[in-house]
Amino acid sequence: xxxxxSGFSKQSKEQKIDWLAKTYLKNSPEAKNIIKQYxxxxxxxxxxxxxxxxxxISNYYLPFGIAPNFLINNKLFSIPMAIxxxxxxxxxxxxxxxxxxxGGFKTKIIDTLKVGQVHFxxxxxxxxxxxxxxxIQPKFQEAAKPxxxxxxxxxxxxxxxxxxxxxxxxxxxxxxxxEFETVDSMGANFINSCLETFADVLEKEAQLYTDFSxxxxxxxxxxxxxxxxxxxxxxxxxxxxxxxxxxxxxxxxGKQLAEKFVRAVKIAEKEPYRAVTHNKGIMNxxxxxxxxxxxxxxxxxxxAHAYASKNGKYSSLTHAExxxxxxxxxxxxxxxxxxxxxxxxxxxxxxxxxxxLGNPSAKQxxxxxxxxxxxxxxxxxxxxxxxxxxxxxxxxxxxxxxxQYKATExxxxxxxxxxxNHVVSYSDVAIQLEKLRQ
Ligand code: MEV
Numbered sequence: 001x002x003x004x005x006s007g008f009s010k011q012s013k014e015q016k017i018d019w020l021a022k023t024y025l026k027n028s029p030e031a032k033n034i035i036k037q038y039x040x041x042x043x044x045x046x047x048x049x050x051x052x053x054x055x056x057i058s059n060y061y062l063p064f065g066i067a068p069n070f071l072i073n074n075k076l077f078s079i080p081m082a083i084x085x086x087x088x089x090x091x092x093x094x095x096x097x098x099x100x101x102x103g104g105f106k107t108k109i110i111d112t113l114k115v116g117q118v119h120f121x122x123x124x125x126x127x128x129x130x131x132x133x134x135x136i137q138p139k140f141q142e143a144a145k146p147x148x149x150x151x152x153x154x155x156x157x158x159x160x161x162x163x164x165x166x167x168x169x170x171x172x173x174x175x176x177x178x179e180f181e182t183v184d185s186m187g188a189n190f191i192n193s194c195l196e197t198f199a200d201v202l203e204k205e206a207q208l209y210t211d212f213s214x215x216x217x218x219x220x221x222x223x224x225x226x227x228x229x230x231x232x233x234x235x236x237x238x239x240x241x242x243x244x245x246x247x248x249x250x251x252x253x254g255k256q257l258a259e260k261f262v263r264a265v266k267i268a269e270k271e272p273y274r275a276v277t278h279n280k281g282i283m284n285x286x287x288x289x290x291x292x293x294x295x296x297x298x299x300x301x302x303x304a305h306a307y308a309s310k311n312g313k314y315s316s317l318t319h320a321e322x323x324x325x326x327x328x329x330x331x332x333x334x335x336x337x338x339x340x341x342x343x344x345x346x347x348x349x350x351x352x353x354x355x356x357l358g359n360p361s362a363k364q365x366x367x368x369x370x371x372x373x374x375x376x377x378x379x380x381x382x383x384x385x386x387x388x389x390x391x392x393x394x395x396x397x398x399x400x401x402x403x404q405y406k407a408t409e410x411x412x413x414x415x416x417x418x419x420x421n422h423v424v425s426y427s428d429v430a431i432q433l434e435k436l437r438q
Contacts, residue, residue: 067092071104080353081288087396091379102241107367110234116226118176124216156181186338195224237370238330268316285376294343294350394424
């Protein structure tokens with residue numbers, strides 16, 4: 001049995017690695033080398049990365065790829081994507097090329113409001129709480145002035161503070177439900193600081209409110225925190241083309257393929273088992289851009305899936321239809337993103353990714369990210385309803401399989417060529433390698 005360690009965070013990086021190696025890695029020099037092999041030789045850069053988090057001992061790389069040729073609102077973009085899964089960047093690029101010759105992607109920002117809540121308990125008369133809230137409402141803005149001043153200069157700030165009776169959910173449960181505009185920042189720190197100020201005001205003013213009984217004066221703040229559910233920070237992206245232009249490399253006529261496509265999306269709208277995988281494919285594209293641009297993919301994931309359940313049942317985030325002689329495909333997704341603050345000004349690759357995108361505003365980044373999700377879903381469904389996903393996927397995965405079998409550069413060259421006309425599978429790659437090696 002291992003003993004718990006105390007003071008781990010205070011140890012140096014070397015000490016942490018020594019302890020880990022001794023405790024879990026049989027003190028293997030090889031294991032220590034693996035950890036150190038990912039250190040950056042530029043000490044300043046390494047320190048920067050170490051300080052993003054805590055107890056860091058090394059770096060965990062993700063491939064940083066580019067999907068070029070995205071025509072979005074008549075402007076060309078190359079989209080940076082950080083993702084480890086093979087096929088994703090290739091699929092995005094393929095979809096970009098397809099739609100690039102069919103008018104490209106069109107986008108629209110529906111709204112940019114973000115939400116935060118002060119959750120509190122109040123034991124007493126709601127009418128009195130309501131009057132109290134009306135009386136102290138200006139004090140929320142006033143108390144938060146030192147925090148909101150800069151944000152207001154940039155065009156943002158507090159948009160509303162409402163009192164909500166939630167006693168139908170839990171006894172004595174109320175909220176301050178607050179809306180914010182945070183312009184180009186994701187705004188988590190701004191929102192949470194405002195909320196904690198509101199909570200203070202609420203607690204202190206209740207003590208002074210003479211209409212409250214002594215019990216009513218004891219408002220208990222449970223917590224103050226932003227919500228990652230942002231159905232009003234919403235973007236829409238769409239593509240459309242005449243049915244006869246829908247077919248590309250397949251021999252299936254455009255109309256027939258479009259009908260099959262629409263049916264595949266309808267299945268995801270109705271059937272949660274399929275919807276989850278369908279949306280997972282969308283998130284392949286979305287998360288990759290969100291990560292590359294230094295945004296919080298966990299927040300985006302949580303918000304997107306909540307939105308996918310907004311009608312009480314988990315459903316597809318994309319929708320497709322045939323409208324007369326046209327095929328239409330769209331996504332609507334909440335995306336609380338930032339292009340200033342957080343990692344965006346710190347991480348050199350994030351800065352570069354934003355530069356590649358033309359240093360977008362948060363709204364422009366929302367548009368690009370939504371497009372990446374729609375493109376990814378388009379490519380996945382196209383494969384699923386024609387060749388099946390494995391053909392393309394395994395081709396892209398070939399290099400991973402070859403690396404697993406420790407293929408040499410020459411063997412890789414020969415087999416990449418061979419699999420241009422053959423179906424890739426783990427067992428077949430093993431057989432072909434064996435043949436080459438004999
Ligand atoms: C794999 O990462 C994503 C897909 O499963 C998405 C889908 O099925 O639509 C291919």
